[in-house]
Amino acid sequence: MELPEQLMRNFDYRHMEMLRAILPYIPLSMQKFLKIYIGFEELSNALQTIRNSALQPAVGNSSSAVTDTKDLLQVLRGFCTPKENETINMVLNMTQMMNLYDQYKTLIPAFPEPSGQQPSGQQPSPPLPGSMDLFQKMSSWNNNSEIDNIFKDYENE
Amino acid sequence: MNDDWMNHPKLKQMSQKKLNVIKNLITQARQKKPDEILPFFMAVNARAAKLGIRFNDDETGIILDALKENMSPEDLGKVEMIRNFAKMMGNSGSQTIK
Numbered sequence: 001m002e003l004p005e006q007l008m009r010n011f012d013y014r015h016m017e018m019l020r021a022i023l024p025y026i027p028l029s030m031q032k033f034l035k036i037y038i039g040f041e042e043l044s045n046a047l048q049t050i051r052n053s054a055l056q057p058a059v060g061n062s063s064s065a066v067t068d069t070k071d072l073l074q075v076l077r078g079f080c081t082p083k084e085n086e087t088i089n090m091v092l093n094m095t096q097m098m099n100l101y102d103q104y105k106t107l108i109p110a111f112p113e114p115s116g117q118q119p120s121g122q123q124p125s126p127p128l129p130g131s132m133d134l135f136q137k138m139s140s141w142n143n144n145s146e147i148d149n150i151f152k153d154y155e156n157e
Numbered sequence: 158m159n160d161d162w163m164n165h166p167k168l169k170q171m172s173q174k175k176l177n178v179i180k181n182l183i184t185q186a187r188q189k190k191p192d193e194i195l196p197f198f199m200a201v202n203a204r205a206a207k208l209g210i211r212f213n214d215d216e217t218g219i220i221l222d223a224l225k226e227n228m229s230p231e232d233l234g235k236v237e238m239i240r241n242f243a244k245m246m247g248n249s250g251s252q253t254i255k
Contacts, residue, residue: 027206036239141200150181150201151208154174
């Protein structure tokens with residue numbers, strides 16, 4: 001593995017661990033959002049890894065692999081046990097999520113990678129757009145009088 | 158500003174105290190810049206949780222619908238994505254693909 005790629009993976013891993021570390025310290029209602037964000041980022045990293053490895057010659061001709069996966073799984077379902085079918089359903093649900101992600105990407109402009117962290121010849125891993133930025137902006141409202149005012153009536157009663 | 162959200166049937170069963178919080182939240186959020194609305198909403202949500210106020214899915218939906226017209230397209234995309242994922246996660250246990 002080339003050094004820049006290793007650095008990138010370490011960066012992603014550290015980022016994920018930071019997000020996970022935050023989880024127990026935030027309100028339950030926000031944990032739902034953050035857990036979805038973490039899962040989403042893990043999915044996007046996994047997708048990027050799979051897509052990159054599919055381009056390597058050792059894997060063979062995989063140009064239609066992504067589009068054929070759904071059909072393949074549908075065929076396999078007929079030969080599987082109920083428990084195996086559950087796993088296939090999960091994979092198909094993941095495929096639906098990937099489609100949603102593709103739709104989502106069209107709505108969010110690409111975030112440039114920090115210079116020096118992008119391995120040459122490799123597509124940039126789609127980062128979770130604005131996840132940390134969103135939490136930073138959210139934190140900036142802590143102890144803000146505007147938010148105090150929203151709950152003024154509630155707290156006074 | 159569209160105030161149709163105030164006529165939502167789910168709000169009729171809500172306590173006046175909680176309704177006031179939602180009214181204040183929407184009023185203040187609408188005065189924010191488009192890219193400030195989502196973080197502001199999340200910050201209010203966090204404060205509400207500290208005070209023991211929970212917004213269920215219906216209430217969150219009403220609030221976000223009321224704020225959608227003022228949000229930036231980027232944040233709107235995030236909100237829709239989170240909603241879709243939350244729906245899929247909610248349905249994944251019972252969903253059968255035929």
